[in-house]
Amino acid sequence: MNRWSTLCGAALSLCLCMPAHGDGGRRITAIVFEGNDVTRDEVLAREVGVQVGEAYDAQAVERSRLEIQSLGLFRSVEAVVEPDGEGVRLIFRVREKWYWQVYPRLSANSDGQNSIGLETRLSNLWGLNHSLRLIGRSRDTREDDRGRDVSVRASYVAPFLLGERDSLSVGVAHNVIPFEGAALYDETIDEVEAVATRIFGLPDRPSQGWSVGLGTVFRDHSVSDESVADSFGVTQALVAELGYRNEHDWIFSNEGRVFSSRLEVAKDDLLSDYSYTILRAGWEEGVLVGVRAHQQLSFGASLGLANNAVDRRALFSLGGSEGLKGYERRAFEGNSYYLAHVDFMRPMIWDSLRWTVGLELGNAGWDTRDLFDSPNLSLNLGLRFRPRRLVNFELELGFAIPLSGDDPRFYGGKVDRH
Incomplete structure (x- = not known):
């Protein structure tokens, strides 16, 4: 009996002495950030x-x-605890990435289509995690009645600019397409967009969770000679966005879920010369599998629907780097599309270099009733390279096999991550 009393007493004493949260209940006396030469402490x-x-x-x-690491701004983030009197001093030590990127945008295929351009991306502007993106491009689509089109785009994203939850994004675009068929003229499309977004956050994760955006986009379509072609005029469309983000950035891989959707509506009796509707939605999920770090299963889907009674050209296309990599560029096009994919990635020599095998299924067309009658499949094998020092930058190179029986095609380019 005495032995049992002794054992119970020892167990009770041990339980009473154990720390509630693993560190003796010591209080945090200070929170300090180190290594953030550019990034402001408030971020x-x-x-x-x-x-x-x-x-x-x-x-x-x-x-x-x-959560700090998931901002995507740092090569590494370390949490260090130092004794400070009767408490602890908490230090978050970061190593910043390079925040200025300039690189060419080149593409070509066996059909003679080619594109050459330059992209400049400035990340973490003012140390506030703002970003500026500039893209200039000249493209030859090899269509009989068109010359090389030229486009210039700029976008600026400012998280939490309007308050503790509210962000702002703006963008402008200028596109010129020369037509060289029976009639010679230039088509010009100019766009200006602004969207304010409220991020509702998750517990202790203000940059994650659901978000709602509202804004407007102005579009002006004109031609150099209205005697040979029609000018569609201007539209002032309402933009509504709904998104969800619950994602962790592990430097060389991402884990979690991202959903995005956007509805764009213009009415011909409301500040617009014609009506149109565009709906886009996408979902991506990444799951780390196995014991190897950065071994990942990635899957997702996207879709688009559009209704435009004036402009009869296709808004969506699949084929090449835009999806269904085993097919030639713009092999499938129309005002509706869907695309689903699943990819498995595993590091090779370095964590930054992963081989990947994936399957894509999708279609694009003019009649939504026909989209699922003949889905197209592409089997993709390649390599992905994600440098530690660059913000939101990943390259993919490989070859894809269309399961329709056509010859394999090489593909390559930058992977646009959300």
């Missing part, structure tokens, strides 16, 4: 879910470290 502090005066919780600190 990092926004992602931290612990506060000065709270009891130290190792799991909560790790969650905060991962």
Whole structure:
């Protein structure tokens, strides 16, 4: 009996002495950021879910470290705890990426289609995680009645510019297409867009969760000679966006779920010369599998629907790098499309270099009733390279096999991540 009393007493004493959160209940006396020569403290502090005066919780600190890393601005993020009197001093130590990228945008295929351009991306502007993207491009589509079209685009995204939850994005575009058929004229399309977004956040994760955006896009379509071609005029469309983000950035891979949708509506009796509707939606999910770091299964789907009684040209297309890589560029086009994919990726020599095998299924056309009658399949094999030092930059190179029986095609280019 005495032995059982002794054992029970020892167990009770041990339970009473155990720390509630793994560190003796010591309080956080200070939160400090180091290594953020460009990034402002307020950007990092926004992602931290612990506060000065709270009891130290190792799991909560790790969650905060991962949220800072998921901003995508840093090569590494380390959480360091130092004794500070009767409490602890919490240090988040970061190593920043390169925030200025300039690179060519080149593409070509066996059909003679080619594109040459330049992209400049400035990330983390003002140290506030704002981004500016500039793209200039000249393209030859090898269509009989067209010359080389030229386009220039610029976009600026400012998270939390309008408040603790509200962000702003703006963009402009200028496109010129020369027509060289029976009639010679230039078609010009100019666009200006602004969207304000409210991010509702997740617990201790303000940059994640559901988001709602509202804005407008102005579009002006004109031709150099209205005696040979019609000018569609101008539209002022309402833009509504709904998104969801619950994603972690592990530097060389991503885990989690991202959903995005956008509805664009213009009415001919409301500041517009004609009516149109465009709906886009997409969902992506990444799952880390197995014990190898950055071994990942990625899958998702996207769709688009459009209704435009004036412009009869296709708004959506599949084939080549735009989806269904095993087929020639713009092999399928129309005002509706769907595309689904599944990819498996595993690191090779370095974590930054992964081989990938994937399958794409999709179609594009003019009548939604025919979209699912003859789906197209593409089997893709390739390599992906994600440099540690660059923000939101990943390259893919490989070859794709169309399961329709055509010859394999090589593909390559930048992977646009959300």
